[in-house]
Amino acid sequence: MDTMWQDIVQWLHSMGLHLNQRAATEVGAAVSEGASAVASHLDMPSLLALAAALGWASGFRLYAVVFIVGGLGALGWMDLPSGLHMLQHPAMLIASGLMLLVEFFADKIPGVDSLWDMAHSVVRIPAGAALAAAVFGADNATMAAVAALMGGTLAVSSQAAKTTTRAAINTSPEPFSNMAASLLEDGLVVAAVWLATQHPVVFGVLLVLVVILMAVVTWMLFKFLRAVIGRLRRWLTGASSSSVSV
Numbered sequence: 001m002d003t004m005w006q007d008i009v010q011w012l013h014s015m016g017l018h019l020n021q022r023a024a025t026e027v028g029a030a031v032s033e034g035a036s037a038v039a040s041h042l043d044m045p046s047l048l049a050l051a052a053a054l055g056w057a058s059g060f061r062l063y064a065v066v067f068i069v070g071g072l073g074a075l076g077w078m079d080l081p082s083g084l085h086m087l088q089h090p091a092m093l094i095a096s097g098l099m100l101l102v103e104f105f106a107d108k109i110p111g112v113d114s115l116w117d118m119a120h121s122v123v124r125i126p127a128g129a130a131l132a133a134a135v136f137g138a139d140n141a142t143m144a145a146v147a148a149l150m151g152g153t154l155a156v157s158s159q160a161a162k163t164t165t166r167a168a169i170n171t172s173p174e175p176f177s178n179m180a181a182s183l184l185e186d187g188l189v190v191a192a193v194w195l196a197t198q199h200p201v202v203f204g205v206l207l208v209l210v211v212i213l214m215a216v217v218t219w220m221l222f223k224f225l226r227a228v229i230g231r232l233r234r235w236l237t238g239a240s241s242s243s244v245s246v
Contacts (some may be wrong), residue, residue, distance in 0.1 A: 032132025055151025128155030
């Protein structure tokens with residue numbers, strides 16, 4: 001880094017722009033310190049935690065993930081890996097922000113939320129895999145492939161838990177539990193991104209526990225939903241037989 005800075009200073013001299021030795025030294029030290037801070041912030045545990053957070057949270061709120069991470073990068077509050085720089089482009093921020101606004105309200109209406117989830121099941125999982133892979137970029141193809149598999153798998157787990165939970169909640173006529181579940185998911189996305197970037201090891205431990213819990217809940221709710229569907233079919237069959245006999 002020091003050698004590169006000296007080359008830049010020499011180039012400025014050739015252009016007629018002269019820096020005194022003290023200013024050049026101070027600026028060079030600041031550049032080196034900043035580069036070291038970025039490198040230490042984006043070490044392997046941090047990159048893996050960020051990739052896992054993007055994949056897992058995409059199963060809940062894909063557009064929120066894209067908008068939040070892109071916004072943090074655009075504001076300079078987070079040093080994004082080069083593969084994620086596209087998220088902070090103004091066009092991407094506008095598009096993800098508009099979709100986030102639509103999803104925020106659609107996800108809180110009983111019935112509409114389940115339709116929204118089914119329509120986006122084909123989007124969230126590959127998008128989660130792509131975002132996780134983008135954390136490592138094309139320069140590290142092996143880790144990008146590993147991250148894609150991890151991100152896609154985590155997106156499947158969160159998408160399945162979300163879909164089955166919402167379907168179970170929608171069997172109740174009151175809308176408040178649905179809205180509470182939606183707000184909880186909003187908070188989980190924000191918490192996952194923050195924890196992954198600030199405390200990657202803690203996030204990794206909690207993620208393992210949460211994924212196990214979600215798998216258990218999904219299995220239990222799937223059995224519950226299957227029982228509800230069975231009772232509904234029997235009721236419809238009985239109602240149809242009664243009408244025919246009359």
